[in-house]
Amino acid sequence: MRYDAIVVGGGVGGAAFACALARDGGRVLVLEREPWFRDRIRGEGIHPWGVAELRELALEGVVESVAETVVFWKTHVGGTSVSARPLAETSRSRAPGLDAHHPELQEALLRAAEDAGATVRRGVRVTGVRRGTPAIVISATESWQGELVVLADGRGSTMARDLGFCVDEEPTPMLVSGMLVSDVRGATNAVSVFFPPSFGAVALHFPLPGGRARLYVAAHERSTEAARFSSAGDVRAFLEACRRLGVSSGHLEGARPSGPLATFQTSSRFTLAPAAEGVVLVGDAAGNVDPALGSGLSLAFRDARVLATVLRREGSRDAALRAYAEMRREYHSALLRVESWTRRILYTPGSDGDALRARCLDRMPALGIDLIGAGPESRSDAATERALFE
Numbered sequence: 001m002r003y004d005a006i007v008v009g010g011g012v013g014g015a016a017f018a019c020a021l022a023r024d025g026g027r028v029l030v031l032e033r034e035p036w037f038r039d040r041i042r043g044e045g046i047h048p049w050g051v052a053e054l055r056e057l058a059l060e061g062v063v064e065s066v067a068e069t070v071v072f073w074k075t076h077v078g079g080t081s082v083s084a085r086p087l088a089e090t091s092r093s094r095a096p097g098l099d100a101h102h103p104e105l106q107e108a109l110l111r112a113a114e115d116a117g118a119t120v121r122r123g124v125r126v127t128g129v130r131r132g133t134p135a136i137v138i139s140a141t142e143s144w145q146g147e148l149v150v151l152a153d154g155r156g157s158t159m160a161r162d163l164g165f166c167v168d169e170e171p172t173p174m175l176v177s178g179m180l181v182s183d184v185r186g187a188t189n190a191v192s193v194f195f196p197p198s199f200g201a202v203a204l205h206f207p208l209p210g211g212r213a214r215l216y217v218a219a220h221e222r223s224t225e226a227a228r229f230s231s232a233g234d235v236r237a238f239l240e241a242c243r244r245l246g247v248s249s250g251h252l253e254g255a256r257p258s259g260p261l262a263t264f265q266t267s268s269r270f271t272l273a274p275a276a277e278g279v280v281l282v283g284d285a286a287g288n289v290d291p292a293l294g295s296g297l298s299l300a301f302r303d304a305r306v307l308a309t310v311l312r313r314e315g316s317r318d319a320a321l322r323a324y325a326e327m328r329r330e331y332h333s334a335l336l337r338v339e340s341w342t343r344r345i346l347y348t349p350g351s352d353g354d355a356l357r358a359r360c361l362d363r364m365p366a367l368g369i370d371l372i373g374a375g376p377e378s379r380s381d382a383a384t385e386r387a388l389f390e
Contacts, residue, residue, distance in 0.1 A: 239255075
């Protein structure tokens, strides 16, 4: 059988795209390496601009079934509440946020793709892809032909590298630690963000269904709070870091670890050419954003929606891939610029950071810079950058 699209990777971006194309009547095959999805330190939060993408994909209900609706984005500084932003009222899309446990989100989207008519094969390790018309996907025991191959196999995509896609990686000065906890008593309708008085670091509480939450500590590598936590023996130190940053006892009381604890250095990755000769990259495989700023899931849904739209609209596969590549470069670049400004203002430690915050924090909303509410639709041109920092 020759497929309209073969999706390598059944995670968030791959499954969302497969669902959209299958609903359009496409013959879709999804090849997922993992027999089941495991908990890792990956994102839970979908910003309002990402929820808008879900609405366009008709997947909002699917995600809501495994998610907590985030009504407020609550910010604390030095242990004191300074704002409770009502997301649906203040975001460009008029949408709330959504928080979902990553493995459950993946399962829900993959089931939706299958329900839409996609063929899903799990436990399949792809060993190679050959460009062309048709393109060919190869495993150790089988091969498949497709008009299009979608690589959605994550930021370490070996297939993208083997096919010669050039993805540039730029380290960012942030360390991020995360841990899943259960029996949590904090608010379930709000993401809670805790800055110390000196900024440079943050603790975040993302509520999840079933009385769970993901706790994060993100710190600039020059911050006094920069630390690495990598094992069960570091749990106490990690929770103490959360308390030092201002996380209230209401968010921590009774919480017990129920997943791995790990720390990683963040980076941003970018490709100028995310499509060529019948092969296209989506999600982290096409280049990611800074995990410390939480736009990865929203970007994956944007990719899925844009690729499905151009395939529906354009008269040929190659024309669709050219359109996708151009659009992806544009909105990914915009998102990286907004992230770099936000990171610089919020996380630069010391007196330099204090001066930046005093000068720039109030300017951001006035200039239309809103990573959470607008994402890549924020103003991000050179004139805006000058107005922000000069």
